[in-house]
Amino acid sequence: MDIHGLISGISEGRFDDQLRRLYGASDRAVLRSRARYLSAAEGFSRFCPLCEEIHVYSAPGRTEIGGNHTDHQHGCVLAAAVSLDMIAVVSFxxxxxxxxKSEGYMTDEIDLGALEVNDAEKGTSAALIRGIAAKFTEMGVNIGGFDAYVTSEVKSGSGLSSSAAFEVLIAFIINEKYNEGRASSAELAAIGKFAENVYFGKACGLMDQMVCAAGGFVAVDFADPSAPVVTSVDFDFDKEGYSVCITDTKGSHADLSEDYSAVSADMQQVADAMGASCLREADEEEFYRLIPQLRNTCTDRALLRAAHFFAENVRAAEETRALSDGDTERFFGLVEESGISSAELLQNLYTVRKPEDQPLMLGIMLSKRFLGGSGAVRVHGGGFAGTIQAFVPGYLAVDYAAEMERIFGEGCCYVLTVRPVGGYELLL
Structure with a gap:
């Protein structure tokens, strides 16, 4: 289709069924997504005024549902793709x-004749693009060029994994056009991870990319990180009458690297003391039996964080079973347990270097007061600052968002649906 076909198709509602699938069934969600796509079309027209044939692609952000800080110890995680996404209007x-051209940023231009690692690019979107292209080339795919205008609702720092969404979006575009769609969602995720690890320079795991690529609810077992076991979970919060709400409490992420690193370091300290390569390989009952001896070489905080891992790893698998069984009461109970464990054992709700700043704790307290025992709330993602996650009865979602925005500022609360698909091309 051409740009005029996209604009008329959006305006006349010919894409509405697809938009409902991606963004939720409500008329409000459809009208809002129409406006986004029309804005993206306008942006593309300014970027590439002479382009004729276009394609439109989308990739979602993700929310961690269960398994807080378990993946780096080869544990289990439950996560879901969400209705906030990145969209790209593309001409090959x-x-x-x-x-x-990402909205609000300078244009990245990558010469496919120069795909080696560029140290000067590390930490940039250009590095991710180059790394993804390099991996496809290594796989024997004959890649051509393209122009893309990208707009995103997966904001950086929102805890919804903007980097993984971007990686999956670029990999999906290349795969669909130049690889006949042959790469699976797991392979697209691995390509994104490769680009982030080797070209971008960040030692991330595979969870974020896997969820963004697969869509829906995804349970991931990282017992073998090189070949994680991925299981789709069939559950629909909308049909059960609940919304997933993510609130950015606006705590600063600056200078938190030490806090994040200390979590994995503490857990690894215990694993090493038990003669295991990671906590997943250590025996939980042996851990509790050995606590007197472990205190000689491990800090008390490390022991508490290890205890969190053992319980949270089991809990993530139990949450998966609860959703598979449609047992929301059991699921919400487990979410509450996870939140309490994160606060008391994992201790990632605020940094001890600034104990007077506790926006996550404040947000969780206010959420529990608002919900009055319904739904559930917990820390979301890495913690220490940033976001909380609440499962809110649908009829309360608008009021809940208003209450969070009263405290933390306008636009801080995202009322989400779980998106059933990962990378997607919008077709007439």
Whole structure:
């Protein structure tokens, strides 16, 4: 289709069924997504005024549901793709250049004739694009160029994994056009991880990319990190009458690297003391029996964090079973247990270097007061600052968001649906 076909198709509602699938069934969600796509079309027209044939792609953000700080110890995680996404309007070109203009940012231009690691690019979106292209080339895929205008609702720092959404989006575009869609969602996730690890320079795991690529609810077992076991979970919160709400409490992420690193270091300290390569390989009952001896070489905080891992790893698997059984009462109970464990054992709700700043604790307290025993609330993601997650009865979702925004500022609360698909192309 051309840009005029996209604009008329959006305006006349010919994409509405697809938009409902991606963003929720409500008329409000459809109208809002129409406006986003029309804005993206306008942005693309400014970026590439002479392009004729276009394609439109989307990739979602993700929310961690269960398994707080378990993946780096080869544990189990439950996560879901969400209705906040990145969209790209794309026109393919026959030279060896990829040009990507992300709304609000400078254009990245990648020459496909130079795909080696560029140290000067580390930490940039250009590094991710180059790394993804390099991996496809290594796989024997003959990549061509394209122009893309990208707009995103997966904001950086929101805890919804903007980097993984971007990686999956770029990998999905290349896979659909130049690889006939042959790469599976797991392979697209691995390509994104490769780009982030090797080209971007961040030692991330695979969970975020896996969820963004697969869509829906995804249970991931990282017992073998090189070949994680991924299981789709069939559950629909909308049909059960609940919304997933993520609130950005606006705590600063600055200078938190030490806090994040200390979590995995503490857990690894215990694993090493028990002669295991990671806590997943250690025996839980042996851990409790050995606590007197472990205190000689491990800190008390490390022991508490290890205790969190053992319980949280089991809990993530139990949450998966509860959703599979449609047992929301059991699931919400487990979510509450996870939140309490994160506060008391994992201790990732605020940094001890600034104990007077506790926006996560404040948000959780206010959420519990608002919910009055219904639904559930917990810390979301890495912790120490950033976001909380609440499962809110649908009829309360608007009021809940208003209460969070009264405290933490306008636009801080995202009322989400779980998106059933990962990478997606919008088709007439």
């Amino acid at each position: 070109r026959d030279d060896g250049v990829i040009r990507i």
